[in-house]
Amino acid sequence: MISVLGAGAFGTALAVAIARNDNPVTLWARDPSATALMQDTRQNPRLPGVSLPESITFTSDFSAALSEVVLLAVPMQKLRSLLQEHPELAGRTLVACCKGVELGTQLGPVAVIRDVLPDAIPAILTGPSFAADIARGLPTALTLAVADETAGKNLQRRLKSPNIRVYRTTDTVGAELGGALKNVIAIACGIAIGAGLGDSARAALMTRGYAEMQRMARALGAQPETLSGLSGFGDLTLTCASEQSRNYRFGLSLGRGETFDPTVTVEGAATARAALDRAKTMNIEMPITAAVVAVLDGDLQIRDAMEMLLARPPKEE
Numbered sequence: 001m002i003s004v005l006g007a008g009a010f011g012t013a014l015a016v017a018i019a020r021n022d023n024p025v026t027l028w029a030r031d032p033s034a035t036a037l038m039q040d041t042r043q044n045p046r047l048p049g050v051s052l053p054e055s056i057t058f059t060s061d062f063s064a065a066l067s068e069v070v071l072l073a074v075p076m077q078k079l080r081s082l083l084q085e086h087p088e089l090a091g092r093t094l095v096a097c098c099k100g101v102e103l104g105t106q107l108g109p110v111a112v113i114r115d116v117l118p119d120a121i122p123a124i125l126t127g128p129s130f131a132a133d134i135a136r137g138l139p140t141a142l143t144l145a146v147a148d149e150t151a152g153k154n155l156q157r158r159l160k161s162p163n164i165r166v167y168r169t170t171d172t173v174g175a176e177l178g179g180a181l182k183n184v185i186a187i188a189c190g191i192a193i194g195a196g197l198g199d200s201a202r203a204a205l206m207t208r209g210y211a212e213m214q215r216m217a218r219a220l221g222a223q224p225e226t227l228s229g230l231s232g233f234g235d236l237t238l239t240c241a242s243e244q245s246r247n248y249r250f251g252l253s254l255g256r257g258e259t260f261d262p263t264v265t266v267e268g269a270a271t272a273r274a275a276l277d278r279a280k281t282m283n284i285e286m287p288i289t290a291a292v293v294a295v296l297d298g299d300l301q302i303r304d305a306m307e308m309l310l311a312r313p314p315k316e317e
């Protein structure tokens with residue numbers, strides 16, 4: 001059995017995909033009313049139109065949701081508290097399915113798992129994939145990062161699903177950084193399009209944003225190939241160009257001067273702040289991330305942000 005903790009859009013979509021491979025899967029939601037609703041209707045309001053297979057077991061009883069392999073599908077800033085509240089997760093294979101950098105510690109999901117539960121085998125499943133696409137059975141390719149190669153191979157086999165091709169790497173740092181930082185650049189791209197700055201501006205932000213992602217990844221010891229793979233470049237292109245992305249839509253709203261539903265999960269906002277803090281302490285240049293933070297904090301107008309980026313000293317590409 002595989003367990004999925006967190007019955008939001010992504011956790012539910014992953015449970016659907018795993019169930020498709022005839023794997024027994026238990027989906028845990030902390031709220032019993034959410035579990036009852038899924039049980040009764042075989043629907044999750046976060047994944048409209050998707051019917052949840054009979055082979056998924058729903059529970060709010062944590063002990064019933066425990067298995068050897070546990071997928072953690074809660075937002076990044078909630079990961080630590082989930083692990084701290086459930087020490088019985090120690091010793092298991094814990095697969096982070098969230099994208100971000102933790103505020104305060106500036107750690108990614110794998111590092112947070114290691115920090116809280118050093119006995120666990122930490123992994124991350126990341127890459128370009130919208131929950132709705134996965135749940136509908138559309139083709140998707142993901143990156144699975146596990147430091148130990150043998151553990152990675154075993155896990156890769158267990159996470160197989162007819163519509164998901166899982167690639168493997170041992171570079172957990174690169175995989176977690178790519179997935180986290182692309183959300184910041186997606187916000188910047190949404191802002192640019194929302195403010196009417198045009199597709200050329202978006203292409204510039206994606207490309208120079210990618211350079212920023214690589215700079216930080218290199219400084220933290222990631223392999224450059226990981227950033228050019230699914231979890232970096234792949235996810236960047238998806239998220240910066242699709243209105244299915246919440247980070248991109250959040251940026252669009254900012255650019256248009258509209259309000260955005262605060263209950264929607266937008267990982268890039270906290271991650272921009274956390275990544276910028278890390279960049280400052282390590283002296284890494286991240287001007288787009290800095291501009292996103294300044295716009296979010298109301299310290300910079302959007303037009304001024306673009307002008308500031310264009311007015312930076314001339315340099316080689």
Ligand SMILES: NC(=O)C1=CN([C@@H]2O[C@H](COP(=O)(O)OP(=O)(O)OC[C@H]3O[C@@H](n4cnc5c(N)ncnc54)[C@H](O)[C@@H]3O)[C@@H](O)[C@H]2O)C=CC1
Nearest residue numbers: 006007008009010011074075076078098099129130131265
């Ligand atoms: N939705 C998508 O298309 C994709 C999402 N992801 C990542 O998955 C992670 C989760 O996102 P979504 O599922 O989309 O968000 P969501 O907003 O749909 O769901 C988050 C879920 O986490 C639960 N939750 C929050 N705090 C919790 C806690 N302390 N304990 C237990 N449950 C808690 C909420 O009740 C909610 O059900 C994010 O890091 C996101 O970047 C990754 C790829 C695709």
Ligand SMILES: O=C(CO)COP(=O)(O)O
Nearest residue numbers: 127128129130245246247
């Ligand atoms: O990570 C994602 C796609 O790979 C989902 O993006 P959003 O969180 O912006 O919706």
